[in-house]
Amino acid sequence: MAKLYIYIIFLLTFVSIACDRNYDSPLDNGKVNAGVNEESPNFYMDLYDPISDEGQYWHPDMIKNLPDKHYELYATSLPNKNEVDVPGGDITAIGGAGLQYHLLCQSLTGINNLAIADNKVSTGMWMDAANSLSSYKDARSYVNMASADWVVWAGNMLTNPDFASLDGGVMNVLGKNYVLTDVKNNPESSVVAVVASHVYKSIIVDVRDEKFFIDNGYKKVYDASQKTTLDSWKEFKQYCNNNALVIMPAQTGELADFVISNKLFAVNLNKEFNTSTGGQNVELLKEVLAWLSPNSLVYGWEPGVGEDEFVNLVSKSGNMVVAIAEYNLPYFAYDYKSRQKSILAKVINPHDIDYSKTDKKFVSYYLSDGPHAGWMMNGFVENYYTDPNIDKVKMSFGITASNISQIAPLQFEKIMNLQKRNTTLIESFGGGYYYSDDFGIDGDRKILLNSLAQKVAAHMRQHRIKVLEQIAHDPKSEEAKEAYQAFVNANNQLEGIIAIQYAPSYAEGNGDILWVTNKDGFDIPVITVRYSIWNMGSYNTERDGTPAYIANKLNAESEDAKFSAVIVHAWSTFKDIGESSDEIAENEEGGEIRGASAAEMCARRLNDDYEVVNIQELIWRVRMHYRPEQTKKYLELYY
Known part of the structure; x- marks a missing residue:
């Protein structure tokens, strides 16, 4: 009788455990029973591992401390953000115009992120003030940008020395320096300038708008206006991290802040936007891919070619393409390992x-x-x-x-x-x-x-x-x-x-x-x-x-x-x-x-x-x- 009683108690306990498992809940407590254990019941629904760092994290993670205040830039929502010949384009106008302004905002955000990582400034920057996507709203809310301590400004206003910045301003800390582009006449200058921006910790200014910045006390520290992406590789390879790469089409600004924030190299396959007729950087891309750490991510996308033309090169090198062109990725991924x-x-x-x-x-x-x-x-x-x-x-x-x-x-x-x-x-x-x-x-x-x-x-x-x-x-x-x-x-x-x-x-x-x-x-x-x-x-x-x-x-x-x-x-x-x-x-x-x-x-x-x-x-x-x-x-x- 005693044995029967013990057996019944065991059976009831087993059934209770099985019934209490909330299999519909997506958030569990990390219990794991990943192997075969013949000494105790093995629940199929418990076949998963606890969260731990097993060397599987490969995404660059540069922002460790969140800023206490933020600027929010009008930058990426502009319909002409990658146009190089906008009629009446004027960098001094709020909202700016074209790729010239887009790269200015991207570079300003990128070097500001570097200054945050070095604890040199405490005010962050977020693009874009008009973005309505839920993923952006969620990320912005997470980093407390929805609080009272954020200010909406156009990117050019932040580079104007008459603007009273919240914390002294990144340009005051890093120096009022710029890298020069000519995005209209030399498409690759945009890609070169993005890499030069993190090397020199400088904003990107185009020849169209150079006079405005000179008149406001800015100094040119690098001229990318006549440079090619091959020049960039020869000059800046040693200053770039090889744990990731960005494929950045010529005459675009997407992912520039990500390149700068993480001190990466950027390369374009087509020398002209959306067409291979102007030549390609195939051999250069192969060389850069071989330089990367094994199993690195290659962010971005190249239009104007069959996708296998560049995915195949990445694949053969033992790296992986991540098709993405979003903004503010350092903030999306903020301290992701601990989250x-x-x-x-x-x-x-x-x-x-x-x-x-x-x-x-x-x-x-x-x-x-x-x-x-x-x-x-x-x-x-x-x-x-x-x-x-x-x-x-x-x-x-x-x-x-x-x-x-x-x-x-x-x-x-x-x-x-x-x-x-x-x-x-x-x-x-x-x-x-x-x-x-x-x-x-x-x-x-x-x-x-x-x-x-x-x-x-x-x-x-x-x-x-x-x-x-x-x-x-x-x-x-x-x-x-x-x-x-x-x-x-x-x-x-x-x-x-x-x-x-x-x-x-x-x-x-x-x-x-x-x-x-x-x-x-x-x-x-x-x-x-x-x-x-x-x-x-x-x-x-x-x-x-x-x-x-x-x-x-x-x-x-x-x-x-x-x-x-x-x-x-x-x-x-x-x-x-x-x-x-x-x-x-x-x-x-x-x-x-x-x-x-x-x-x-x-x-x-x-x-x-x-x-x-x-x-x-x-x-x-x-x-x-x-x-x-x-x-x-x-x-x-x-x-």
Whole structure:
């Protein structure tokens, strides 16, 4: 009787513990049970790591002490911010005009950040006074810029010696010096000047406005007006940190404050904006990429070329592109390492899946362009992540979790907290944008792959993200498999990989499933995308097309195609034509349906053979179907 009593007490305690787990809460206490422990119950939902620094943090982190007061500059919201020949442009007018004024504000903010880091000034600067994006509002509020201690001014007013600054002013501390550009006649002078700005701790002034600054007592310390980016590399390489790089197109100002604040090098691929006809800096970019520390981030984007033209160079060097062009990144990332929280992705417990549905075919939809970090901060939540059809189609989302958690902790927290219960969050593509089959081939590929995989694993495990997305020129190649193996070796909590092909279609993998084995002996599926929902205009291709077209393709699949991942092109929009079977009409101009709502237009047309599931459930069904004994063995280890 006593033994029975003890057993009942144990059973009740066990049930109580299991029931008390709040699996819906995205913020947990960091409890971890990452390995197999046969001496005590192993809860599947506890398979995550506590927050800790395991060497996975790579984003520059320069601002350690927040300013006590702030200026807010009108700079980036001006519609002509990157125009080089604005009629009537005048730097002395409040609001300024064109790229000349934009670079002035960016450089003023950047050198002010350097002065803050050196404890030389206590007043910060924030661009832009008119910005209405929620991510900017959140970050500004976090650094107390919404308090009474901030003042709105145009950038040129802060450089005027008659202006009574709040704390003496950065120009008084660092000296009233400037770097000269000629952005109209020498496009590369803008890129050179940004690097020279942090070397000389000086603002950027263009020939258009030089007289104003000379008349107000400013001194030219460097002339970039006739310089090229190659000149900049030869002169300033030794003064730049090699833990990150910025691709900064000629005749633009975005990310200049980030370059200056972190003493980075900036390089443009095209010598002229948005075209390669004026020449390119291909060999220079290769040299700069080889100079970077392994697994460094390359921020920015180069227009006017195929994206693979520069992403491929970055990828081969063993570094990763971060597509972003936001402002005030040092403030977004302020002291980010100490701000990391145990915010957990919602996941399905594989025990809860009904594996007896063997008569069904299963399809999962997920959104493309997850590694676009700028989009994660600017439009993703507002325009895609709150779509009312998300739950209906169990939409999954690739997010650049490993980067956004560092670049913008508040935005990452928002994305995690807003996750719907039926969705899957996917780490996309694993540290940034690169191609897994050529990653690191210009260096020691094995070391570069393994070190990146370890960093990404730490981010995924600490936020309970179980699925990885990869992109390759050929996702079924041996080189791609080598990359998959590295990520699986580094992370025994990784449950599956979704693989896409860069071109000519994300879906060239044809839905084929590859397998790699983790260190615990379990086979992990690599599921290639079968189709993509993509507005191709007046036609569809074999694997890309309208929601109606993809539905028809799925309905025509044989019974062998039991599991299908369908990627939804983020930038495609469609018209809802109801139940019509027209395979082109949804592409007509004026359509505004995208994301999960576009997936719903496809799902509504599927026959009864199909069941829509999220990506994580698709992976577990694949594992149970093709590796039943292994999968049952795994599930026996956990509750």
